[in-house]
Amino acid sequence: MSLPPSPYSAGAGRLLVERAPAKVNLSLHIIGRRADGYHLLESLVAFAGCGDRLSLDPGRPLGLTVSGPGAEAAGAGPDNLVLRAANHLMARRPGLVAGHFHLDKRLPVAAGLGGGSSDAAAALRLMARLNGLDRNDPAILAAAAATGADVPVCLDGRARVMAGIGERLSPPLALPPLFAVLVNPRVPLATADVFRRLGLPPGAMRDAAPQPATPAGGCDGSEALAVLARARNDLEPPAKALSPAVAEALILMRDLPECRLARMSGSGATVFGLFDDCRAATRARRLLAAARPTWWVRATVLR
Ligand SMILES: C[C@@](CO)(OP(=O)(O)O)[C@H](O)COP(=O)(O)OP(=O)(O)OC[C@H]1O[C@@H](n2ccc(N)nc2=O)[C@H](O)[C@@H]1O
Numbered sequence: 030m031s032l033p034p035s036p037y038s039a040g041a042g043r044l045l046v047e048r049a050p051a052k053v054n055l056s057l058h059i060i061g062r063r064a065d066g067y068h069l070l071e072s073l074v075a076f077a078g079c080g081d082r083l084s085l086d087p088g089r090p091l092g093l094t095v096s097g098p099g100a101e102a103a104g105a106g107p108d109n110l111v112l113r114a115a116n117h118l119m120a121r122r123p124g125l126v127a128g129h130f131h132l133d134k135r136l137p138v139a140a141g142l143g144g145g146s147s148d149a150a151a152a153l154r155l156m157a158r159l160n161g162l163d164r165n166d167p168a169i170l171a172a173a174a175a176t177g178a179d180v181p182v183c184l185d186g187r188a189r190v191m192a193g194i195g196e197r198l199s200p201p202l203a204l205p206p207l208f209a210v211l212v213n214p215r216v217p218l219a220t221a222d223v224f225r226r227l228g229l230p231p232g233a234m235r236d237a238a239p240q241p242a243t244p245a246g247g248c249d250g251s252e253a254l255a256v257l258a259r260a261r262n263d264l265e266p267p268a269k270a271l272s273p274a275v276a277e278a279l280i281l282m283r284d285l286p287e288c289r290l291a292r293m294s295g296s297g298a299t300v301f302g303l304f305d306d307c308r309a310a311t312r313a314r315r316l317l318a319a320a321r322p323t324w325w326v327r328a329t330v331l332r
Pocket residue numbers: 054057066067068069070072140141142143144146176177178179180193194195220221224294295296297
């Protein structure tokens with residue numbers, strides 16, 4: 030029996046490494062549904078300090094190994110978004126050099142944290158570094174959009190408003206650091222199921238939704254919290270209907286004495302809570318971890 034290749038083996042080339050941070054939708058407003066079934070949305074997206082880690086060993090043929098708590102759920106086959114992104118890019122730019130990827134999968138899978146999208150974006154950044162491509166090269170942008178609706182916003186991991194189905198991005202936003210706790214009840218929720226449960230017919234537009242509440246550049250944390258409180262996540266009701274654990278996580282988070290705002294991220298089931306400072310977030314993480322020892326709970330800073 031042959032051993033799997035070591036994730037840290039040097040191979041013939043220099044090992045390149047990228048972080049793949051968790052994506053958090055601070056707001057998510059559904060505007061309508063395209064005729065092809067995809068939903069039009071407006072979402073304020075930020076990125077967390079926690080995430081996966083992806084390395085690329087340029088000395089070897091295109092391949093993927095996966096380790097970490099989410100390895101089994103993510104899989105290492107051709108459907109893994111790392112390989113899908115690499116293949117989308119290579120189809121657009123024949124002749125690019127690839128290599129062997131190793132993914133350390135720390136984030137929960139199918140969790141509304143865009144872990145797979147962030148991994149795909151990290152794969153494209155690694156391929157760009159290896160081949161001397163600009164990150165804004167049209168082939169990188171096209172491969173990102175072809176891999177998934179959330180991949181373009183993950184390409185540079187900076188807070189932005191995304192619109193359309195995720196392809197229209199605002200310039201990067203200077204959000205104040207937001208002290209957060211992320212909690213996932215370890216119930217996977219498929220994005221497609223949550224959108225379907227909304228029940229919006231193809232081609233339908235909703236009554237004009239307000240612009241996503243976007244904190245002004247240079248505002249402080251408490252002003253940002255006040256603005257975010259006026260926003261919402263329209264996918265919370267369908268996610269709650271599919272999984273009672275979402276409602277449970279929201280209630281637990283909201284009931285914490287120092288929690289300023291609790292909301293679901295993306296299509297769930299992860300819920301985030303925002304706090305005034307790092308110490309309040311750390312206290313909240315401890316309380317939640319003690320109350321639900323089997324859940325995934327992290328204190329982190331969103332930017
Ligand atoms: C909901 C969001 C919010 O950031 O995040 P997650 O909850 O997945 O993290 C994203 O829009 C998810 O983006 P992503 O996960 O890349 O979606 P895709 O793989 O392209 O699509 C998966 C399925 O979700 C539905 N889908 C996705 C995006 C969108 N704007 N409208 C949709 O209706 C479609 O049914 C599609 O077949």
